Amino acid sequence: MLIAGNNISFSYDFDGSSLALQNVDIRIEQGEFVAILGCNGSGKSTLVKHFNALLQLQQGELRVAQIDARNEKDIWYLRRLCGMVFQNPDQQFVSSVVEEEIAFGLENYETPRDEIPNRIQAALALVEMSGYAKRAPNTLSGGEKQRIALAGVLALEPEIIIFDEVTAMLDPNGRQEVVEIMHKLHGAGKTIIAITHYVEEAVAADKVILMHKGRVLACGGPRAILSDLDLMREAELIPPLPVRLYHDLRQAGVHLRHCPLTDEELVEEIWQLRSKI
Amino acid sequence: MAIKIENLSYSYLQPFGEKVEALKNVSCSIADGDFVGIMGHTGCGKTTLLQLLAGLRAPTSGQIYVNGEEINAKGYDKSSLRQTVGVVFQNPEYQLFATTVEKDVAFGLKHSGLSRQEVTARVQWALETMGFDFAKIRSQSPLALSGGEKRRVAIAGVLARKPEILLFDEPIAGLDPYGRENFLRFVGEINQAGTTVLMVSHNMEALAEYTKHLLVLEQGRLIDSGPTREVFVRLKQRKNGAFGQTKAQKIATLLAEVKLPLSSGVVTYADLLSALKQELTGGGRG
Known part of the structure; x- marks a missing residue:
């Protein structure tokens, strides 16, 4: 594991009142x-x-390449x-x-x-x-x-x-x-x-x-993440166009076989469906 | 006519004497209450055009008329231009400096002659127009806000002066999707209320869905202009395909390559959706 963090919390306020990070766990492989x-x-x-100690860890644990990010040296x-x-x-x-x-x-x-x-x-x-x-x-x-x-x-x-x-x-x-x-x-x-x-x-x-x-x-x-409409909405993000189109077409009664992620996949799905009509 | 530009050229010298022609012979007119998008690659002259319109640079040749008056004519009162034209440059959030949001937005009204109550009312209106809860935001430090919020506060500062013409240079670059949508909706509302808006953007979806007319610049020349939808359709037929295409147009192109042509009028997401619905529910050619 290249980067491993547990329970990281951080606040920019002196009194720690509003948290910019709350109990974040993270794993990134080499x-x-x-x-x-x-x-x-x-x-x-x-x-x-x-990760590069531009901010000092306030709460939790973080190791980057096995090094404890709290070590100032x-x-x-x-x-x-x-x-x-x-x-x-x-x-x-x-x-x-x-x-x-x-x-x-x-x-x-x-x-x-x-x-x-x-x-x-x-x-x-x-x-x-x-x-x-x-x-x-x-x-x-x-x-x-x-x-x-x-x-x-x-x-x-x-x-x-x-x-x-x-x-x-x-x-x-x-x-x-x-x-x-x-x-x-x-x-x-x-x-x-x-x-x-x-x-x-x-x-x-x-x-x-x-x-x-x-x-x-x-x-x-x-x-898994980008095609999950509820999750994307919760994150206040707009899913990729092919994902939106897949769901909007479904609502109109047009069912593509799979939810496409890229333009090329979208075209393939539409082509497949069109060739059956 | 809010703005009329005739044979506008602007060139400057680089440090080693190389002459750069940032704008070449640009002519166009912009009606009162229009919402005009300006499109073009980095370095095509978009920002120079806005600076000229705001009277911040003087043209090498050609004329600019704002509300019928030539702004570079001898004796023209530039202070009235500052009143008429509001400019929001790239990254306006870097200009925030006051201790509270309210003071920052009110700064531009300092010598406006408005009473204290009028200033407060204007500031409230400008912040609410940009989607803020005035009571909540007024005493906060502008520097402690998120990037998107800072940008909206900075724009409120320009808005508070109620300019008739608003110029935006890349206003949505760096904003997240909801921030972009909100911003464009607010600007749409300001435009509906009568303000003429010019917006430079790299975001094709924003240009396609919100602007009424488009100007397309390429290496300092105005290569196309007209109603937004028509310009997008024409740009698609040009040889350098990727430039000036919305995502919906790119998908329409890919579909045409596999012998599934949609109408050439597909420009926005809504166009694509309705064309596909028709095509795929058997309503299209069978």
Whole structure:
């Protein structure tokens, strides 16, 4: 088990009056692609910020790669193990040149000087931006900026990469670019934790953790969770279009055999039914 | 006519002298009370257009008329433009600063000449229009709210000044599905009450379901405009298929590929549902 948490509760208030997390249990395996799904304010970001000790555990237990997240002496190790990319790359850029931006984290971790250029190149190659080393971050598109922010994280060679609503501000093309890179990194053996409220981005995950009001509502395969109308309603999320269509067609007396999750499955189901009419 | 744009161009110089033409010869007009969507890839000039309309940038060439007056003409009173046009930029929640929600929303009314009671009434109206319980929210710190709530408070601050024309730059990016639906419903209501709305968005469903007209920008040029549904149908026929397609249109395309063509007018989810009902209950071609 790569990440194992029990009974985690957290409050941002001094007096602990309102809880951002309530008795959360969590299990994430090495190499898994986990989507954490929930509406604004459901506790998604609060939970993942515990994994790399951006937030200190207040209640409960949490082990990341067997390390107790409460141990302050291990904070830097955890931060390096667990890289995190945020919603707005503009807010985290510190340099006016892409390669310096990526070198920033490496220098902070005292990476030997002669190693840094290779690490920058490798990180840029991973996000398919090799030709951009000398560019200024502010001249890049939203999707490109997000990939540079990711390269900065990848240069530190983390085992776990957390994407905190990284696609929220991107146009459909930019979103597609970033999602493809997430899957490529997963394919290369990294553990991926993607926070999102785009249900479509959770469809291809190994596991979905559905959160609402600081609690885990459900945890399981994407099919079981995303096609459960009641559960999605409780989480204040809108199911993927094929799921909605399946249920709305049923109400009109049109019965597809199975509830589809993707557009391709939907088309297949409709085709099957149509060929019988 | 709320807004009229004639041959509008805007270009600027990059640090190393490279000239970027952000807008090229754009002309269009927007009627009073319209709800206009602006669509286009990142970098197509959408935000520049809004900034020009708000009078925050001056065009390189061309004219913009708001309520019949050219806003960049000599002697034009820009302060009246600030009154007429309200702008909500991307991530307006970063502008929140006051100690309470009520003070934050009231800030823009400071020199409006309204009495204290009138200001309170406006603030209450603006917050209620954005879906808040005024009594509950007024004394809370805006900084302690969730992301979606912060955004609605920031928009209430613009709304409180009762602009005739409201410009939104990506107002729903980053909001969750219920937040998006709520926001769009509120804006729809404001529009129903007579406010002209222009909204830049990457969300095709939002544009298809809520706007009346669409402007489509590509690399600074206005490549299409017209009633929303017609524009979506035309965009589907263009070669670069994925751009400007709703989810319902994408599914219709996939169905057509397996010899199950639906009407070309399928744009929204409701269109898709009713077309499929007809097709699959034997009501379609047999």
